[in-house]
Amino acid sequence: MRYVLVFAKTPHAKTPYDRWLAGSGIEPIILTTTEFAAGYAHLPHVHAFDDYDTNQLVEKTALGLARAHAVEAVFARAEADVVRAAQLRDLLDLPGQRTPSALAFRDKVVMKDHLAGGAVEIPAYRLLDSAYTAVEFIAEHGYPVVIKPVSESGSLGANIIRDETELNAYLARPWRGTSQIETFVPGQMYHVDGLVVNGEVVFVHPFRYLNDCLSFRADAWMGSLPLAPQDPAYDRLVKAAKTVLAELPTPAHTAFHAELWITPDDRVVFCEVASRTGGGMVSAVVRHAFGIDLDKEWLYAECGLPATLGTPAYQPAGGMWIPPTTGVLEHLPSGGEPDCVREVSLSGKAGQEFHGGVKSGLYLAGYVVAGDTEDEVAVNMDKVLAWFSEHVRWRPAESAGGTL
CATH class of the missing domain: 3.30.1490.20 (ATP-grasp fold, A domain)
Structure with a gap:
């Protein structure tokens, strides 16, 4: 049996590593959060941790497991795991992203130092x-x-x-x-997501953000829509993202999530880029709109398995993610969504107390919404938001008798 060590800061339903690797002869060794441990409990090698992001027992355990099982690869899709995975590869001389590359995609100053004076404008x-x-x-x-x-x-x-x-x-x-x-850079923000395999960009597509990345602070939803290839911004954003990847120490295999503005005076300006899949419902939208699971294909590349990309067939779809408000959740609607909804992701439970949004990629409810055109998808998102607002129920935290 061959092994891959996986830093799994996602629920099994979102990243079923064992199903993806079934029949490959490769078995995943999972390090995950206490919250997600139950979803992976059917696997033989699962190790869960409280305070996962900062708990250094994660690294200690990973090193021991990697040595004990002679792992051939290390996979990490979450921002919190990018550097710790790279440092482990350095230590054990394993293939994949190493620490200088991880820092260039993780540290915004190091990132911009690489790009300063290059072809893409930066603030x-x-x-x-x-x-x-x-x-x-x-x-x-x-x-x-x-x-x-x-x-x-x-x-x-x-x-x-x-x-x-x-x-x-x-x-x-x-x-x-x-x-x-x-x-500060004014303008419309976009994100460009894609996949690099063997040093080549094998998939790339730009998306337009709806609302903005700080909407969660007002407990407001945010989302994004893929741009149609004929959109005037499409080629410019793809070119800028590819240029950024070329100027950074991009690993041979990686998903990427880049953010750029187009300013009121029509300049493309770089914001930041990550060597991972996008947060929120981005990966789910790519799966529905293009038939590509970026996390699975990235895992296959890291493990030396053949790609299953095929030829993407585009179907308009967008993602929206709704943060919690402040209070105790009494009812989170599940079932009965509008017909345009293609996927639902819920992260809260009745009786749970919230204190508003925490960050842009985290949400109480996420939806993939379809339509015949991008404009229709945007209209359908408003319908989904209205449906959610009508059916979700909250009560003030004081009536709950304290924090849950």
Whole structure:
């Protein structure tokens, strides 16, 4: 038996590694969160951890298991696992993304250092090592600016600073960790998702964000729609994403999720890129719209298995993800969705207390919505939101007798 070690920060229903590898002669060794352990419990090698993102027993256990089973590959699809997986490959001289590449896709300052002066425009930026740096940067570039952690995902910890009052408020309670400051870029944000196999981009497609990446802070939904190939932005965004990948130390096999703006004066400006599949319902939309499971194909590439991509046949579909509000969830609608819904992903339970949205990729309810055209998909998303709003029920947290 051959083995692949999998950092599995996703539920089994989303990433059924054993089913994907069935008949291949490769068995997954799973390291996952306590929350998701039950879904993998039928497998022979499952190890679950509390505080998964920061628990360093994850690394210690991974090293011991990798050595004991002579694993041939390491797979990690979550942002929290990108560097720890790369460091393990370094230590054991295994194929796949190594630490310099992982840092270039994880640390936003290292990332922009690679891209500075290249073919794709990037905002002015600096490592925010002190309040002095913030004051000097703003004196040079003016307001607004964006301050965000260098290595978080889903817009966690990101702040748009529009004036001195907002700067003072941020500096009084800064992010606990390393941050960067950059000039604010106005415009429509897009994401470009795809797959690299053997150093070649074998799938790529741009998407338009609906709402924005900070919508969750107002408990507002967000989502995205694939661009039609005839859309004027399509080729420009694909070209920019491929250029970014060429200028970074991109691993031979990886999924990628890039974010770019098109500004009101029609410039394509880079935001960031990750060596993983997108959050929210992005992967599910790709599966429904193009018939491609990016996570499965990426796993196959890492394990040296033949691809099953085929020729994508496009069907319009979009993804929407709805964050929780503040209160205790009394009823989360399940079943009876509008006919346009193709997939549902629910992450909450009745009786659970929430305190609003946490980050853009996390949600209470996610939906893949179909239609005959992109415009119809957008209309159908509004229908789904109206249906959800009518059927979900909340009560104030005070009536629950405390936090659950």
